[in-house]
Amino acid sequence: MSVLPIVTYDDEVLRKEAEPVNKNSEEIQTLIDDMFDTMYNSDGVGLAAPQIGELRRIFVADADAMSEEGEGPQMGPIAMINPEITFQGGDEVAMDEGCLSIPGVNASVKRPEKIVVSYLDRDFNEQELEIDGWWARVIQHETDHLDGILFLDHLSMFKRKLLGSKLNEIAEGRADIAYPVVPKKAEQK
Numbered sequence: 001m002s003v004l005p006i007v008t009y010d011d012e013v014l015r016k017e018a019e020p021v022n023k024n025s026e027e028i029q030t031l032i033d034d035m036f037d038t039m040y041n042s043d044g045v046g047l048a049a050p051q052i053g054e055l056r057r058i059f060v061a062d063a064d065a066m067s068e069e070g071e072g073p074q075m076g077p078i079a080m081i082n083p084e085i086t087f088q089g090g091d092e093v094a095m096d097e098g099c100l101s102i103p104g105v106n107a108s109v110k111r112p113e114k115i116v117v118s119y120l121d122r123d124f125n126e127q128e129l130e131i132d133g134w135w136a137r138v139i140q141h142e143t144d145h146l147d148g149i150l151f152l153d154h155l156s157m158f159k160r161k162l163l164g165s166k167l168n169e170i171a172e173g174r175a176d177i178a179y180p181v182v183p184k185k186a187e188q189k
């Protein structure tokens, strides 16, 4: 098991669509273990495979700590393979979001409070989960990553502009980040 460097804003791999995973393998299991290690090492509640440069439809999450504060459901650590959100409902609620690929940046994002998600668990069994609260939030955020969508994309142009200098710091490799990240290529900016 190992901690992998995280890809940060505005690396283009974060903007690509990830490929479905069709077959279980030792490599996939190692990838999932490494993703959990990487997520916990950076105190994250979720991490999608594109964030470590792997364009595959997998994410890991553990939102129990946040869920506890909000008195939401407790699920334990979860890996989802090929997740598909089949229902979004309830009120649109605004909650503060961050992202391991956009360190130090937080913003209030509106999302539906309740979802149904179907996915393969790490043993490749088909699962369906109906959930709300923090977990629903995290699952929507991570599933977005698999389609090249960042939480920034849910903000107004105005709000996004306010974050501009912080985003530039990250994009140019000047941000102070407390966990391993993929270094910026000099020619990228």
Ligand code: NI
Residues within 6 Å of the ligand: 098, 099, 100, 101, 141, 145
């Ligand atoms: Ni994220």
